[in-house]
Amino acid sequence: MFISATIAILVVMLILLLRAALGPTVFDRILAINTFGTATVLLIALFGFLTKRPDFMDIALLYALINFTSTIAVLKLFRYGSLGKAEDE
Amino acid sequence: MGIETIINLSLLTLLALSAIVLMRLQNLLAVVLLSGIYSLLSAGLFVSLDAVDVAFTEAAVGAGLTTILLLGAIAIIGKEQTVSRHGKLLPLVVIAITASALIYGTLDMPIFGDPTAPIHAYVAPRYLFQSGEEIGIPNVVTSVLASYRGYDTLGEVAVVFTAAIGVLLLLGKPNK
Incomplete structure (x- = not known):
């Protein structure tokens, strides 16, 4: 069961990579990157259970946090045109 | 072929694909976003190669900090790549020589x-079997870090301390 789920996640990663490469608008790409981070979290979690060492879950959680921060940074750049001066304007 | 080999091969294929896409794209915002994908993929590869600490660093620095740093750069320089006026032959030769040297290595x-x-x-059996007598610490990792590689650890601590002072000096400035 873990094997088929892992292969499914890898296929999802390929499709997301294509969407991020082709994506006509920036928002397609942002969504693809965000979902790619989630797919990486799932892949690491599945890999831990696949090799019978589910100790790597904390790394997967770190990825989830990082995914969040970079998406916020991209959206802030897109909305305000810069990263640091949103409050002054 | 084991499932781990399949996972490693798929991750490497995806890495190569994303590298090719990164080269072909002209939109710098998309390039930055795809470099995030690249580091997430390599972090996954590091996890599957049992280098969990490297994967941690790659995820935090490569996917997190570098993306934000590059976005800050894009805010200054604009979102489209200007076409280079240099010829393409010299970079190709340099890359070919470097790559063949690395593959030869x-x-x-x-x-x-x-x-x-x-x-x-060479040294791992000595660490495992004799560090208890030589150093007197039951944990092998601790005796390697704190005694056998003590100067190395001291240098790392100095680097981290300097970085912390730099961050405090930059962020801790009072706003009058």
Whole structure:
């Protein structure tokens, strides 16, 4: 069961990579990157259970946090045109 | 072929694909976003190669900090790449020479996971079997970090301390 789920996640990663490469608008790409981070979290979690060492879950959680921060940074750049001066304007 | 081999091969294929896409794209915002994908993929590869600490660093620095740093750069320089006026032959020659030197260097390396590799045969048995008598600490990792590689650790601590002072000096400035 873990094997088929892992292969499914890898296929999802390929499709997301294509969407991020082709994506006509920036928002397609942002969504693809965000979902790619989630797919990486799932892949690491599945890999831990696949090799019978589910100790790597904390790394997967770190990825989830990082995914969040970079998406916020991209959206802030897109909305305000810069990263640091949103409050002054 | 084991499932781990399949995972490694798929991750490497995806890495190569994303590298090719990164080269072809002209939109710099998309390039930055795809470099995030690239580092997430390589972090996954590091996890599957059992280098969990490297994967941690790659995820935090490569996917997190570098993306934000590059976005800050894009805010200054604009979102489209300007076409280079230089010729393409010289970079190709340099890259070909560097790549062949690196590939030549891998020919001498031991096979991945080889138990007779020098790194497993030379100092690791001494650490495992004699560090209890030599250092007197039951935890082998602690005695390697704090005693055998004590100067190395001292240098790392100095680097981290300097970085912390720099961050405090930059962020801790009072706003009058």
